[in-house]
Amino acid sequence: MKLKEKVAVVTGGGRGIGRAIAMAYAQEGAHVIVAAAREKAEIDEVAARIGGKAILADVTFRDHVRKLVDYVVAEFGQIDILVNNAGRGMKYVNQEFMNVPRPFWEADPDAWQMVIRTNVGGVFEMTHAVVPHMLERGYGRVINISMNHETMKRKGFSPYGPSKAALESMSTIWAQELEGSGVTLNVLLPGGATLTGMIPASLSQQQRSKLLDPSVMGPPAVFLASDEGKDCNGQRIVAIEWNKEHLE
Numbered sequence: 001m002k003l004k005e006k007v008a009v010v011t012g013g014g015r016g017i018g019r020a021i022a023m024a025y026a027q028e029g030a031h032v033i034v035a036a037a038r039e040k041a042e043i044d045e046v047a048a049r050i051g052g053k054a055i056l057a058d059v060t061f062r063d064h065v066r067k068l069v070d071y072v073v074a075e076f077g078q079i080d081i082l083v084n085n086a087g088r089g090m091k092y093v094n095q096e097f098m099n100v101p102r103p104f105w106e107a108d109p110d111a112w113q114m115v116i117r118t119n120v121g122g123v124f125e126m127t128h129a130v131v132p133h134m135l136e137r138g139y140g141r142v143i144n145i146s147m148n149h150e151t152m153k154r155k156g157f158s159p160y161g162p163s164k165a166a167l168e169s170m171s172t173i174w175a176q177e178l179e180g181s182g183v184t185l186n187v188l189l190p191g192g193a194t195l196t197g198m199i200p201a202s203l204s205q206q207q208r209s210k211l212l213d214p215s216v217m218g219p220p221a222v223f224l225a226s227d228e229g230k231d232c233n234g235q236r237i238v239a240i241e242w243n244k245e246h247l248e
Contacts, residue, residue: 002226004029007076009068011035011059011126012086014042017145017190017214021083024218025225026050030081033072035059037086059086059122060114069129078137081225082130085145088118090160101156112159119163123170131183140183141225144171145217146236147189168236175234184233186224190216191240216240219247 008025012018013034022032023046032050034043037058047054053075057068072079090097092111104112127142134140146168152161168187175185192212220242223229 001029002222002228003081006030006080006225007033007072007078008081008083008225009033009035009072009079009126009130010083010085011057011122013054013083014039014046017217018083018085019046020214020217021085021221022046022052023050024215024222025081026052028222028226030225031076033068035068035086059126060117062125065125065129069133073133079130079133080139081141081143082126083143083145083221083225084123084126086118086122086126087145087163088115088160090115090157093159094156097156101154103156104158107158115159116163116166119160120166120170123167127174127185131178134183135181138182141229142174142178142183142185143221143224144168144185144187145189146171146187148191151193172234179233184224184229186229186232186234187236188217188220188224189236189238190214191238212240216243219243 003025008030010018010022010032013022014036018034022034026032032052033055034046034052035055035057036043040054040056043054055068055071057064059065069079092115093107094102123144131140131142144167147164151157152165154161171185171187178185190212216239220237220239224232224237
């Protein structure tokens with residue numbers, strides 16, 4: 001029970017990586033609040049399964065974020081862990097992005113901007129709202145979910161790649177600013193393409209079989225959120241590599 005009585009907020013918690021981390025945290029004794037911008041049925045199912053709370057909140061809207069944070073603080077008195085997992089993927093810009101990359105000038109500008117607003121602006125809004133509560137208590141864990149460097153530079157992966165590059169830059173800067181405060185901030189990524197809601201339905205079963213299972217994120221996410229990870233700040237952890245080193 002490495003996270004007993006800890007309070008964790010997991011955005012994008014209804015499916016994929018967010019769901020896997022929420023379930024891993026609950027198994028370790030945490031009170032878990034799963035949030036998502038839509039698909040209430042998904043977060044309700046996760047919350048029911050783990051005995052947590054489900055809240056609809058779009059991280060791109062400041063009033064949604066403030067209501068979410070205010071609710072958690074009022075209900076539990078604290079927020080110990082924030083997992084910034086909510087994100088928009090390439091399928092919103094190009095449904096065939098896995099097999100048919102398209103240049104940026106063919107992208108719908110509104111869809112392009114939506115990805116940036118969610119993956120960059122949404123992380124800022126959540127972290128900006130939560131960290132002051134953590135600083136007041138001198139304790140907190142922030143985990144930002146990223147992707148491989150190679151994929152950030154992959155042809156046809158704009159704006160998703162650039163959004164994660166910005167996320168990692170923000171994370172590096174923020175971790176330095178939090179150093180010594182009792183609040184840590186780290187980046188966690190699977191280490192390869194992962195079977196999540198961002199994968200288009202058109203992907204073949206053969207291609208899907210090669211994708212990582214989101215559960216690979218559970219053990220390192222627990223480590224970073226627990227007291228075991230208290231000295232880990234400003235790090236970039238690749239889940240498949242971490243699991244190989246620590247679990248074999």
